Amino acid sequence: xxxxxxxxxxxxxxxxxxxxxxxxxxxxxxxxxxxxxxxxxxxxxxxxxxxxxxxxxxxxxxxxxxxxxxxxxxxxxxxxxxxxxxxxxxxxxxxxxxxxxxxxxxxxxxxxxxxxxxxxxxxxxxxxxxxxxxxxxxxxxxxxxxxxxxxxxxxxxxxxxxxxxxxxxxxxxxxxxxxxxxxxxxxxxxxxxxxxxxxxxxxxxxxxxxxxxxxxxxxxxxxxxxxxxxxxxxxxxxxxxxxxxxxxxxxxxxxxxxxxxxxxxxxxxxxxxxxxxxxxxxxxxxxxxxxxxxxxxxxxxxxxxxxxxxxxxxxxxxxxxxxxxxxxxxxxxxxxxxxxxxxxxxxxxxxxxxxxxxxxxxxxxxxxxxxxxxxxxxxxxxxxxxxxxxxxxxxxxxxxxxxxxxxxxxxxxxxxxxxxxxxxxxxxxxxxxxxxxx
Numbered sequence: 001x002x003x004x005x006x007x008x009x010x011x012x013x014x015x016x017x018x019x020x021x022x023x024x025x026x027x028x029x030x031x032x033x034x035x036x037x038x039x040x041x042x043x044x045x046x047x048x049x050x051x052x053x054x055x056x057x058x059x060x061x062x063x064x065x066x067x068x069x070x071x072x073x074x075x076x077x078x079x080x081x082x083x084x085x086x087x088x089x090x091x092x093x094x095x096x097x098x099x100x101x102x103x104x105x106x107x108x109x110x111x112x113x114x115x116x117x118x119x120x121x122x123x124x125x126x127x128x129x130x131x132x133x134x135x136x137x138x139x140x141x142x143x144x145x146x147x148x149x150x151x152x153x154x155x156x157x158x159x160x161x162x163x164x165x166x167x168x169x170x171x172x173x174x175x176x177x178x179x180x181x182x183x184x185x186x187x188x189x190x191x192x193x194x195x196x197x198x199x200x201x202x203x204x205x206x207x208x209x210x211x212x213x214x215x216x217x218x219x220x221x222x223x224x225x226x227x228x229x230x231x232x233x234x235x236x237x238x239x240x241x242x243x244x245x246x247x248x249x250x251x252x253x254x255x256x257x258x259x260x261x262x263x264x265x266x267x268x269x270x271x272x273x274x275x276x277x278x279x280x281x282x283x284x285x286x287x288x289x290x291x292x293x294x295x296x297x298x299x300x301x302x303x304x305x306x307x308x309x310x311x312x313x314x315x316x317x318x319x320x321x322x323x324x325x326x327x328x329x330x331x332x333x334x335x336x337x338x339x340x341x342x343x344x345x346x347x348x349x350x351x352x353x354x355x356x357x358x359x360x361x362x363x364x365x366x367x368x369x370x371x372x373x374x375x376x377x378x379x380x381x382x383x384x385x386x387x388x389x390x391x392x393x394x395x396x397x398x399x400x401x402x403x404x405x406x407x408x409x410x411x412x413x414x415x416x417x418x419x420x421x422x423x424x425x426x427x428x429x430x431x432x433x434x435x436x437x438x
Contacts, residue, residue: 007036011074021081023065023073034065034073036080046091103145103152106183107132131176135329136343137164139176149184154195161197162362163345165267207411209359210371213379216261218355223257226250226351232314240318249326253347255315256325260368262308263287263301264397267365270325271340275316285312289398301396304376341365373397374408383413 004024008016011023023034039060042050051059061084065076111132115125132140139145144156157177164170177194184191211219224231227250230243243251259265259273269289278287285308286300303309319327326340345364352363377383382393390401 005070005074007074007077011071013071013074013078016074016078016081018081021077023070023077032068034067034070034077035062036065036073036077037062038081038084040088044088046088101148101150101184101187103139103147103149103180106149106180107139110179110183128176130339131172134339134342136346137169137173137339139173149181150188150191152194157194158197159362163342163349163364165341165345165364165366169342208370208407209361209363209367210374211357211363211367213375215355215357216371216375219351219357220254220257222351222355223250223254226354227254231255234314235318237318237320249347251318252326253344253351255319256344257348257365257368258311258315259324260365261372262303262305262311264369264372264399265289265301266369266398267341270344270365271323271331273324275319275321275324278312278316283309285309301398304380304396370407373399373404374412377404377408378412383409383416 004022005011006019007013007021007023008019018038021036021038023036025032025034037060039051039058042058045051045058051061053059063077063080063084065073065080067073067076111128114120114128130138132138135141142156142160144152144160147156161170161173164173174194174196181191181194226247228243228247230247231251231254235243240248240251256270260267260270263285265273265287273287277289278285284302286302288300303312315324323331326343329340329343341364345362348364348368349362352359357363376393382390385393387401390404394401394404
């Protein structure tokens, strides 16, 4: 048998905010202290299946007042209720901000309406879907896309745009983000527009980012490790295809940046480079690009580091024909060439972070080309080379002597001068600390 009171009606405690808060004694529990209970309306019940029992009946929240006097128990029940409401609201807010109101929610709304526009071409719709789904760079794959839209920070946006290599891609992704932000205004009337980083050209007086030799070796070692040590194995086509996709993506990255490094390729070459463009002539590998920068005369590029031969032979064995870099990605769509580079950039930045390599900006495939030129010039000591030798080197890398001087040799010379100065300049005796006898 139980003894039950309605806190609002029976105990006349007008500070009670609801009319269905009760205190009761359950004699079966052998205690004189009152318990309390409250059943929320179904619209406010956050519990799974609205708190229903196996029989289907909705059960109330229950608590203990710790009191034997009904009036004091009623007051404690009010305090319990207020704390419960605060807890429920916090959970409701968390659920609201972490699931229902993220970018995925607004994408479904916007894209559904976008596809119903009969004036838009199928290609336009497909391109917009690619902006969302694109491997590596797509908004769908960014961790912060799961945040409530009003919780996305300036840093989230800045980090995202740093991994996108193309100005046109940055512009398109910004357009999509603005559409989704605008879609959210019905739910968040005070929502501010996203803040985007300013796209600036690099100053000619700023040294380009590259990997030092120790950083480059560390990077390759980590990629090989992430590939399950498969990146440096000799693999047939079938063996390569049978490797788990999680390992295979790191093999693809290893091959991609190896080709960039040994053959001084540009980031834009990566999506279109094919096995058929390479040839083995007496133990030296040559590659002829089918398209060169600003329609320059096509040049055969050969590897200068001897191990470039073995690296190429491994790549050729697992991909004897067709596209070399990330071959599983679809090349039939117009924007996919950019997607391939951005996929590689995302993987590269992940491994840079794993290696604890600190740079002023996010490293991309373009920085691999800078690394290739910089390390070759340093390790060949080409500061002392004459004009003809520099010209031959520049031609081999499909660049110019002027670019080599301005971008690399200038800084190598400056570093050598500083190193030489530190060895020959005398110490300043007036800065030396002397012992004082006491």
